Amino acid sequence: MDRQVQFSGILSNDPAQNPDFFNWNKVKIRYCDGSSFTGHPNNELHNGTSLFFRGQLIWEAVMDELLAKGMSNAIQALLSGCSAGGLATMIHCDDFRAKLPKIAIVKCLADASFFLDEKDINGRRTMQLFYKNVVNLHGAAKSLSTDCVAKMEPSLCFFPQHIVGSINTPLFLVNPAYDFWQIQHVLIPVASDLPEEWQRCRLNIQNCNSHQLDILQGFRSSLLNALSEFKKTTEWGMFINSCFIHCQTWIKTWHGPNSPKVTNKTIAETVGDWYFNKELAKRVDCPFPCNPSCFNMDFTQA
Numbered sequence: 001m002d003r004q005v006q007f008s009g010i011l012s013n014d015p016a017q018n019p020d021f022f023n024w025n026k027v028k029i030r031y032c033d034g035s036s037f038t039g040h041p042n043n044e045l046h047n048g049t050s051l052f053f054r055g056q057l058i059w060e061a062v063m064d065e066l067l068a069k070g071m072s073n074a075i076q077a078l079l080s081g082c083s084a085g086g087l088a089t090m091i092h093c094d095d096f097r098a099k100l101p102k103i104a105i106v107k108c109l110a111d112a113s114f115f116l117d118e119k120d121i122n123g124r125r126t127m128q129l130f131y132k133n134v135v136n137l138h139g140a141a142k143s144l145s146t147d148c149v150a151k152m153e154p155s156l157c158f159f160p161q162h163i164v165g166s167i168n169t170p171l172f173l174v175n176p177a178y179d180f181w182q183i184q185h186v187l188i189p190v191a192s193d194l195p196e197e198w199q200r201c202r203l204n205i206q207n208c209n210s211h212q213l214d215i216l217q218g219f220r221s222s223l224l225n226a227l228s229e230f231k232k233t234t235e236w237g238m239f240i241n242s243c244f245i246h247c248q249t250w251i252k253t254w255h256g257p258n259s260p261k262v263t264n265k266t267i268a269e270t271v272g273d274w275y276f277n278k279e280l281a282k283r284v285d286c287p288f289p290c291n292p293s294c295f296n297m298d299f300t301q302a
Contacts, residue, residue, distance in 0.1 A: 008250060009250035010249045011028065013026075016256075018254065019269070019272060020268065020276065021078070025071075029085075033055030033058055034055070035053060035135075035137075036055065036084050036085070036087040036158075037058055037059035037088045037143075038055050039056060039138035040053075040138070041138060042139055053137065072100070074101065074104050077100055077104055079092070080109035080110070081111065082111040083181065085111075086112060086114075087110070087113045087115065089109065090163060090171065091145075093108040106169060107170040107172065108170070109171075109174065109249065110160070110174070111250075112179055112246045114175045114223065116182060116186060116222055117159040117162070120187055120189055121188055127185070128156070131155040131158040134155070134158070135158065140154070141157075147166040148163050164229075170237075171236050172238065173240070175240050176241055176242070176243045176246070177223055177285065177287070178216055178219075178220065178242060178244045180205075180297050183205075198212065204297075205244035205296055206289075207300070217287055220288075223240070224284065231282060238281075239270045239283050241283075242287055245295055246297075248267055253295055255268030260294050261293045262283040270283055
């Protein structure tokens with residue numbers, strides 16, 4: 001909650017860093033509710049304590065203020081977010097579209113937020129339990145896709161693979177196939193690796209042995225399988241690279257001479273191609289370690 005934050009990547013006003021959106025009006029919404037702006041409980045009393053999870057109302061209040069400040073006159077708009085913010089982007093994408101003029105070009109961009117409904121290395125559904133607790137604590141079901149909630153347990157509707165089919169607004173996904181957050185929390189949470197056989201691998205993909213890499217390649221395959229329907233929708237785009245990283249749109253990985261590329265285009269160039277309908281923009285990288293342009297995180301460094 002710093003008073004000032006650096007606007008870089010997709011928020012930059014430098015055309016060299018942000019060729020298509022540098023001169024747009026830009027707003028960064030601080031993430032403060034813990035459930036991707038979905039919280040809307042019937043009762044704030046929980047175990048004798050007053051808890052205020054009102055993410056859905058925060059979303060609505062922010063939108064009301066921005067519309068009053070001039071967003072209601074927008075002719076082009078892009079809702080974007082990373083990680084939990086990317087999940088919020090998908091959850092609220094159609095509502096964002098509905099709040100803006102019908103003649104406006106409105107699209108959504110979700111970065112590093114296609115969290116998979118996958119078992120961890122011990123066969124447990126760690127993320128399902130996590131999302132179930134979040135949805136129950138925050139009363140989030142009312143904010144989730146009605147189509148999805150009608151078909152399955154509401155907490156499963158926090159997984160993008162179960163909700164993207166219900167999104168009508170054009171959507172672009174930026175996602176690393178080896179998202180370090182998902183590897184460290186979905187596939188190999190600390191509790192699943194008590195012998196610490198995965199410790200070096202989960203901190204630096206370069207340290208993974210052949211058996212571990214096979215499992216990571218299987219995780220990549222699960223992502224691509226979950227995106228199989230998404231690929232068929234012409235209005236939607238994707239940039240799936242083979243990097244060991246998490247968010248890529250708000251830092252130098254967005255666009256620059258050393259930014260990751262797939263088929264010789266950066267993330268920014270691909271998103272621009274998609275937003276302005278220059279070409280069909282669906283770029284999927286080859287498996288690790290094929291892409292030398294990747295910026296891979298190393299958490300073994302002190």
